Every structure is written in C-alpha cells, then in structure tokens.
Amino acid sequence: MSHLIEIAFKGNRKEFFLWETDEPPPLRAAVIVDADRGEDLGYVHALGDLAARRSAGASHGLGQAAPAKKARRLATVDEVRRLDETRAQDDDARRKAMERVKANQLVMKLSDAEWQWDRKKLTFYFTAEKRVDFRNLVRELAAMFRTRIELKQIGVRDEAKRLDGVGRCGRQYCSSSWLPELRPVNLGVAKDQRLSLNPSQISGACGRLMCCLRYEHEFYVAQRKRFPKEGKLLKTSRGDEKVVANDIFRERVTLRGVEGETRVLPLAELRREMDAVGASFPVSTPVAVELIEGPSLSDDVLELDAPAEEEEQELSGDEGEALVIGPEGGAADESGPDAPRKPHRRRGRRGGRRNRAGRDRGQPGGEGAGPAPAGT
Numbered sequence: 001m002s003h004l005i006e007i008a009f010k011g012n013r014k015e016f017f018l019w020e021t022d023e024p025p026p027l028r029a030a031v032i033v034d035a036d037r038g039e040d041l042g043y044v045h046a047l048g049d050l051a052a053r054r055s056a057g058a059s060h061g062l063g064q065a066a067p068a069k070k071a072r073r074l075a076t077v078d079e080v081r082r083l084d085e086t087r088a089q090d091d092d093a094r095r096k097a098m099e100r101v102k103a104n105q106l107v108m109k110l111s112d113a114e115w116q117w118d119r120k121k122l123t124f125y126f127t128a129e130k131r132v133d134f135r136n137l138v139r140e141l142a143a144m145f146r147t148r149i150e151l152k153q154i155g156v157r158d159e160a161k162r163l164d165g166v167g168r169c170g171r172q173y174c175s176s177s178w179l180p181e182l183r184p185v186n187l188g189v190a191k192d193q194r195l196s197l198n199p200s201q202i203s204g205a206c207g208r209l210m211c212c213l214r215y216e217h218e219f220y221v222a223q224r225k226r227f228p229k230e231g232k233l234l235k236t237s238r239g240d241e242k243v244v245a246n247d248i249f250r251e252r253v254t255l256r257g258v259e260g261e262t263r264v265l266p267l268a269e270l271r272r273e274m275d276a277v278g279a280s281f282p283v284s285t286p287v288a289v290e291l292i293e294g295p296s297l298s299d300d301v302l303e304l305d306a307p308a309e310e311e312e313q314e315l316s317g318d319e320g321e322a323l324v325i326g327p328e329g330g331a332a333d334e335s336g337p338d339a340p341r342k343p344h345r346r347r348g349r350r351g352g353r354r355n356r357a358g359r360d361r362g363q364p365g366g367e368g369a370g371p372a373p374a375g376t
Helices: 049-057 077-087 090-103 135-145 156-163 187-192 217-224 267-276
Strands: 003-008 014-019 030-035 038-047 071-074 109-115 121-127 148-153 233-236 239-247 252-256 262-266 314-318 323-325
Touching (some): 003 049, 014 038, 030 077, 090 109, 109 156, 233 267, 262 267
Antiparallel strands (some): 003 014, 003 038, 030 071, 109 121, 148 314, 239 252, 314 323
C-alpha cells in the first residue's frame, strides 16, 4: 500500500513522495528519499489526508498526479548526524562561491547554498535584476567542489521565504510558515484598507508589499459593503448629516450635522434612525482592486503588478560542463518592466531624420538649398 507524504528540506523547500509500505512513517521523522542522481534526507511534514489536500492546493503540489519520486526508508542516527555535518559546510560553500562571483564581476547576490545529503549535488540560490551568463562561473564551481553544480535564480519574496525570519508583527514570516503560494499584491489593497502609502510602513522584509495585505483584503471588502460611503449625505432623525468616517471593527459611523456638530453612532442604531424617517440605507460598493492605480512609487520598494512566481533560471554542470536552461527551455526574454528602455529617436516631418549627415545647408537637397541644376 502506498502513502502520499510531504517531506520538508532546508529553506522551507518541500516535495511530495510515495511511501510504499503498509505503515506510514511518523510525523517529523527523518527519511531518505530519491533525489537528483542520488539520495537526500528530509523530515516528514504532512501525511495522509493533509498531505493530499496540500498536494492539491499548494504551489509545490502535484494536483491529481502521483509523485514520481519515492521515499526509501527511515534515516538512522548516523545518517542524521551526517546531514548536520553537511549543513555546517553550506555557509563555507557560499562564501567560496561569492569569491568567484566577485572575480567574474557578476551582478548577483548569492542567498543560500544547499548540499545534497549524499554530496552529489550542490545548489546555489541567488537573486539578480537581469539575466546574466553564468556558464563560466558554473565551470569554476564544478572544478572547485568536484560535484554537480546547480544555480537557481529566485525572486526577493522567495528569498525571504527561504531564509525565514520574524516580521514586524512579531511572528514568523507568513511565506515561511503557512502561506501556500506567493500571490501578487496590488497597491489597491492598501488603499481599500485605508493604510498609509508610505513604502516603509506597508513593505515587508523583502522590500515588496506585505503578503498579509492580500489575504486580509477580502475581510475589508465584505465589511465596507455594510457601511454607507464616506462623504455621503444621510437623512436621519436630526436632519441631513454627512458620513465622516466608518469604523468597521467597532461597527460605528461618525456623522457631522449641518451646524458642524459631530456624533458617533453604532451601525445598527443608524439603520433604525433612517428606517424611522423613511430613508433608505445606502451601502458602498468597493472598486475592484485591478481598477485602482497606485501612486508613482519606486518599483524597487513596491511591487504593484509583479507575477506571483519570479522567473527561475537554472544552470547546472558536471565537473566542468555547463548547461544554461531558460524558463521555457530557450533563451530568456529580457523585455519587461526591468528591461532598459531604448532611446527615443526624434524624427522630422514625414518620418525623415533631422540633421542627417550630408544634408547641411547649401548642399543639394539640404535645408536652404536652391533648386537643383538642370540635368541632375
């Protein structure tokens, strides 16, 4: 009987495997699993129905397909100790790789290094603004470490998920603890929540908009549908009053009368007053997030419409061999919001270039030239 289990590795990396025995392994047990050209060691993160639900909904899940890799056996104490010794060498490998990056003058940042348990592969995770040719670097690293080298380009959100940390709320990063996928966050969600548009207050440790703005947005949209729109005139028992502010958490509405007096009413009491005078209670209709355009803030701080998953560039080689793989198996497209703009070429009337060489004043056809001689 086969069981679907989810295995966690270093840097919050998780994969699904098949356990082909009658009894599933215990939760958080160390197991040996199939890996790239060898074996790796990880810990059981989920199994049973929970693993099936996570496989169907998580970003690293397989959907309805069965995993191709298998979990071999439970790890022994000596094998777990060997993993600890291997993890202690990850930082040393990253420092040596950084020296080669600086020697090759590559614009990139090595975030983390991860040795495979059997030391048959070494993976480097890095961030870079543009796609760079790393083939020479892969050859040098393969010759240095004498193993298969793999470089993976990740985004800043994935970097924060891998390195982990504590947010300003005092809890572990959502991307590292429970968030199943990194979805794009639009500046419109901050507007709907009446938050400050100061980048330092709504950005996370990765420099992008905080992930919590996304999954809290539905609550704000649902609550604001129950309140009248701010700035609208309402007919109450005291006459016409203007809605100044709405407190969706305490369910209170602040009103201002014609004489300037201000009062705060619970939402239920405001409904009763309007029903008593025969006025209909209006509700606000929030604008869709996609239709809201944010201010012109720097893209280095805020990610307005970035894709959910950053483009991944993998380069690998075996002891001197280098291989470059693009997102779709070909060369990467550098056209995008980060690509440099081409200089705008000014043209004259009817599409002709201005100040073209050989078209000076006094020359045939140039500006200010007289009619061409006969016979030309």
